[in-house]
Amino acid sequence: MKAALVQLCSGDDPAANLPVTAALIRQAAAAGAGFVLTPEVTNCVSASRARQMEVLTTEAEDRTLAALRDLAAAHGIWLLIGSLALKTGDVDGRFANRSFLIAPDGAVAARYDKIHMFDVTISDSESYRESAGYRPGAQAVLADMPFGPLGMTICYDVRFAHLYRNLAQAGARVLTVPSAFSPVTGAAHWETLLRARAIETGAYVLAPAQTGTHAASQGAPRRTYGHSVAISPWGAVLADAGTAPGVIYVDLDMNEVAQARQRIPALMHDPGFGGP
Helix, strand or coil, X not given: CEEEEEEECCCCCHHHHHHHHHHHHHHHHHCCCCEEECCXXXXXXXXXXXXXXXXXXXXXXXHHHHHHHHHHHHHCCEEEEEEEEXXXXXXXXXXXXXXXXXXXXXXXXXXXXXXXXXXXXXXCCEEXXXXXXXXXXXCCEEXXXXXXXXXXXXXXXXXCHHHHHHHHHCCCCEEECCECCCHHHHHHHHHXXXXXHHHHHCCEEEECEEEEECCCCCCCCCXXXXXXXEECCCCCEEEECCCCCEEEEEECCHHHHHHHHHHCCHHHCCCCCCCC
């Protein structure tokens, strides 16, 4: 199957972001991609909770989700909406960071809520407290695809290797890591972490990303690293989008998964041990 990774520079206006996203998905479908992936927070990148409260909606009301479901059906493609920022019914008002797998008939085939929250202080001028605005998920998700099981994750999850090992041992042949990575940590860790997850699991890792400086009507504009990448089951970088919005392509061959796991069968080498 031919996969396409869409790289975006979404701002804090979902209505303005949607036509840009839709155009790149159409471009990917026209190029023959049967599986198209978008980044984390496809609908809205914002550092302002007030702005998010103003423009975000529930899943049932989200226009981006509805439009992209229609688009998947119109083109007969599998579509991973990397994630959408959505309002929830939580009493504390926190949002969900939710990834959607859309089937070629437009149905929602799977949902995954980001488990690990990005609560870090990178420098004196850059810190994040994702858990203040988003509530974490609690369930790992494996979804059925024509090529086999797909393991769904989001961004900061990539630093928690056990999640990927569990997904791979449950059958995942492809792992998705839609992201909006910080430029600082991106330059230092992005490719290394993604290659490690692929090598450890013998799976394809597909990581569509946000890039650039994101338009903001309220609050400081966010910046993200870009470099959407596709990694082979042996750990090779197959495609890298650089820092411009656009689309990159990769052919997924499940024989490569089988060969990598046969050469290094580490998924079956889990001895019991005590301590520390």
